[in-house]
Amino acid sequence: MAAKDRFHAAVRLALEKEQWDITDDPLRLEVGGTKLEIDLGAEQLLAAERGTEKIAVEIKTFLSDSPLTDYHAALGQFLNYRLALEIIDPTRILYLAVPVGAYESFFRREFTQTSLERYQIALIIYDPFQEVIVQWIP
Numbered sequence: 001m002a003a004k005d006r007f008h009a010a011v012r013l014a015l016e017k018e019q020w021d022i023t024d025d026p027l028r029l030e031v032g033g034t035k036l037e038i039d040l041g042a043e044q045l046l047a048a049e050r051g052t053e054k055i056a057v058e059i060k061t062f063l064s065d066s067p068l069t070d071y072h073a074a075l076g077q078f079l080n081y082r083l084a085l086e087i088i089d090p091t092r093i094l095y096l097a098v099p100v101g102a103y104e105s106f107f108r109r110e111f112t113q114t115s116l117e118r119y120q121i122a123l124i125i126y127d128p129f130q131e132v133i134v135q136w137i138p
Contacts, residue, residue, distance in 0.1 A: 007128040011059045011097050012040060014126050014133045020044050020055070027056050031084045038081050041092070054092040056085060057124060062102035071112065078121060093138075097124040100134050 012022055024041030040057040058078055062070045074096060082094045098107060103125045106112060116123070116137075123137040 006061045006063065007099060007126070008039060008059050010128040010131045011057065011124070011126050013131045015040070015042055015057070017131070018044075018133055023054075029081075029084045029088050031087050034084075036081060036084050038085075038094070039097075054089070056081065056092050056094045057097050058094065059097040060102075061128075062098060062106065067102060067106040071106065071115075075115070075119065075121070079119065093122060095122045095124045095136075097126055100125050100127050103135075 012025065016022065020042040021044065022040060022042050024038075026037040026039055027041030029036045029038070038056045039059045041054070042057065043052045043054045045051075046053050058074070058081060060070065060074045062074075064070050078094065078096050085092050085094055103123070107116070107123070115121075123135075124133055125135040125137070126132065127134050
């Protein structure tokens with residue numbers, strides 16, 4: 001089993017505060033003989049006619065000395081997880097959860113913004129200390 005990121009519990013609690021039902025911790029997938037674990041799977045009941053919205057969340061801390069190196073690793077992981085979800089559960093939307101400090105200092109850079117747009121990375125910006133979601137960027 002993969003180690004949980006430092007802020008895993010904070011993100012889980014923040015999602016629960018927004019009425020998400022955590023269905024998987026972690027969300028385990030197997031695709032073509034490869035086993036993968038996404039940090040969280042969750043769902044939320046929408047208006048009766050729309051049913052349920054399902055998400056998967058990969059949580060990252062970006063606490064190392066090199067946010068670019070952290071981003072390279074997170075991006076590769078995100079793209080592989082999204083591919084697996086497209087095969088196994090195409091109704092589930094994958095989000096990359098990043099702390100607000102990393103978002104403000106790294107994710108707003110022009111290069112990072114271009115990368116996020118090019119690869120269509122959905123973000124959850126979270127405050128790890130207040131245990132809240134600051135922003136959703138689909």
